[in-house]
Amino acid sequence: MFLEIAEITVTDAAGFEAAVARARPLFLGAEGCHGMALHRVVETPEVYRLVVKWRTVEDHMETFRGSEAFQAWRALVGPFFAGPPKVTHSREVPLG
Amino acid sequence: MFLEIAEITVTDAAGFEAAVARARPLFLGAEGCHGMALHRVVETPEVYRLVVKWRTVEDHMETFRGSEAFQAWRALVGPFFAGPPKVTHSREVPLG
Numbered sequence: 001m002f003l004e005i006a007e008i009t010v011t012d013a014a015g016f017e018a019a020v021a022r023a024r025p026l027f028l029g030a031e032g033c034h035g036m037a038l039h040r041v042v043e044t045p046e047v048y049r050l051v052v053k054w055r056t057v058e059d060h061m062e063t064f065r066g067s068e069a070f071q072a073w074r075a076l077v078g079p080f081f082a083g084p085p086k087v088t089h090s091r092e093v094p095l096g
Numbered sequence: 097m098f099l100e101i102a103e104i105t106v107t108d109a110a111g112f113e114a115a116v117a118r119a120r121p122l123f124l125g126a127e128g129c130h131g132m133a134l135h136r137v138v139e140t141p142e143v144y145r146l147v148v149k150w151r152t153v154e155d156h157m158e159t160f161r162g163s164e165a166f167q168a169w170r171a172l173v174g175p176f177f178a179g180p181p182k183v184t185h186s187r188e189v190p191l192g
Binding site: 002003017020021022024037038039040041042043044048049057088089090091092093095096 | 099
């Protein structure tokens with residue numbers, strides 16, 4: 001399982017949060033998506049972290065990004081972006 | 097509940113992972129700590145993210161950082177740091 005973290009600086013917190021709530025089913029219905037959550041950074045409250053669980057990185061970067069759901073997501077939330085999101089993926093390291 | 101993300105660039109991946117595994121009980125025994133996990137960034141594998149759940153930011157930044165457990169943690173993992181960790185906190189935003 002891979003975790004996508006998209007760090008997004010927004011222009012309008014309330015508008016962005018409402019748009020993410022509306023867009024949520026687009027992720028939850030995507031192939032290989034195992035959940036999503038929205039976090040807001042304490043130290044810099046204009047920055048959010050969208051945290052999405054994917055089966056593989058390709059499920060996100062190829063299948064989802066090539067889908068109409070991605071276009072719909074960007075249409076909903078894009079107007080609130082102050083700049084391009086910084087997107088990375090990570091994988092949990094088993095500890096002992 | 098707050099999520100600490102400490103982004104750590106390391107000099108020795110295997111040594112760092114082993115040290116985090118040994119240091120784990122220091123977090124799990126800390127006041128207000130509700131779990132920790134280690135993630136490795138896919139795009140930049142020399143970067144790890146330590147993800148720790150805290151009841152409050154103060155539990156981390158004041159109580160834990162002022163404790164002997166924090167000194168023990170840094171003694172274990174510090175030798176593998178390529179630079180100072182970038183530490184932020186976030187809070188989950190309820191979606192709808």
